[in-house]
Amino acid sequence: MSQTILYLAHVDESGENPPKAAYDALGAAVDITTQLGATITIGLIGENIHSAAQAVAATGAKIYGVQGPDFAQPRYASDAAAVETIFRATSPQIVIAPHTSRFARALPGVAKRLKGSIDTHLTALEISNGALTAKRWFYRQRIEVSLQRDARPWILLLDFGCHQPWCAAPTQPDLQLLDVALPPEAKRTKFIGIRTPSSGAQTVRPDAHLLFVAGAGWTKKQSDGKTHAAEAESLILQFLQNSVASLGGSKSLVDQSGESQEVLRFMTHLNQVGQTGSTPRHPKGLSTCCHGEEPHVVGWRFINERRAINLDPNCGWARGKADVLYVADAFQVMQKLNALLAEKQHLKEPASATA
Numbered sequence: 001m002s003q004t005i006l007y008l009a010h011v012d013e014s015g016e017n018p019p020k021a022a023y024d025a026l027g028a029a030v031d032i033t034t035q036l037g038a039t040i041t042i043g044l045i046g047e048n049i050h051s052a053a054q055a056v057a058a059t060g061a062k063i064y065g066v067q068g069p070d071f072a073q074p075r076y077a078s079d080a081a082a083v084e085t086i087f088r089a090t091s092p093q094i095v096i097a098p099h100t101s102r103f104a105r106a107l108p109g110v111a112k113r114l115k116g117s118i119d120t121h122l123t124a125l126e127i128s129n130g131a132l133t134a135k136r137w138f139y140r141q142r143i144e145v146s147l148q149r150d151a152r153p154w155i156l157l158l159d160f161g162c163h164q165p166w167c168a169a170p171t172q173p174d175l176q177l178l179d180v181a182l183p184p185e186a187k188r189t190k191f192i193g194i195r196t197p198s199s200g201a202q203t204v205r206p207d208a209h210l211l212f213v214a215g216a217g218w219t220k221k222q223s224d225g226k227t228h229a230a231e232a233e234s235l236i237l238q239f240l241q242n243s244v245a246s247l248g249g250s251k252s253l254v255d256q257s258g259e260s261q262e263v264l265r266f267m268t269h270l271n272q273v274g275q276t277g278s279t280p281r282h283p284k285g286l287s288t289c290c291h292g293e294e295p296h297v298v299g300w301r302f303i304n305e306r307r308a309i310n311l312d313p314n315c316g317w318a319r320g321k322a323d324v325l326y327v328a329d330a331f332q333v334m335q336k337l338n339a340l341l342a343e344k345q346h347l348k349e350p351a352s353a354t355a
Helices: 020-036 050-059 076-090 101-113 229-243 251-258 294-300 330-354
Strands: 004-010 039-046 062-067 094-098 117-122 124-128 131-138 143-147 154-158 175-177 210-214 246-249 284-288 305-310 324-327
Touching (some): 004 101, 020 050, 020 094, 020 124, 020 154, 050 062, 076 101, 094 101, 101 117, 101 154, 117 131, 210 229, 229 330, 246 251, 284 330
Parallel strands (some): 004 094, 094 154, 117 154, 210 246, 284 305, 305 324
Antiparallel strands (some): 124 131, 131 143
């Protein structure tokens, strides 16, 4: 009997379209459906899902939706009830969804209710010997594990940036709306609002094209025998503002705050990249004042193009860990780079004003 695959998505903060991660997961779901010769259905959740349904309708799949004010914002009780209702209507063996904070919160409970299984933070889905295989990393991205399960339904949450996004022009969907009656106790959690840092204060930008990583060398003594932490802060913040890059940091730099050393005040453990930090997936990366040791470089494994600035021509980056190494003073390089970016921005301003 042909398997049924359910692809799940919810609308993003705009209230209309799926998040970017949803298109990656949809691309994986369509590929797996084709390889297994299975049937795919789509489930959508949100306050108004019509735009989202049009965005994914070109798959040709039947779309089931749950919409209304009760499903506008993330909430475990309402999201779990909506997913369970969609599941009852489709009876899938495999469920594929993007690993968003909303689904990571609700779907484990749904898997328990349905007596199924769930795997999160997956980085690849493929067919091996005719069976679906899911892959993910363990031990800070040092061990890759392949998973196959007999339990059904099997819910798979795919990380963002791990599959080619599905793309097609919007079209009219084959949409069926489902009713979900929420009891009063499912509405006890109330959404108040979203608090975010200002754009100038935000340094972690997952969607940025460039990852800029600062190492401990920024706060060490320079050629004049003195430290220049204040100048380093100014150069880095100016670059982040002009380039809209995401900021990363080496462990040695973010740990300095607890060692009574001069620090970059905007750098926290949230910026840490490496074996004990994050593993970003930006298209390009620029490392500065960092020697490129293996515990740090392991966090760069998914960066497509790597460049580094370091005064040491024998640093780790020079040993095949970077595509390009600039043997230079990072302070001087960043001053020049900021000047070029400022000039470029200045040339754009008249055209913007005219438009």
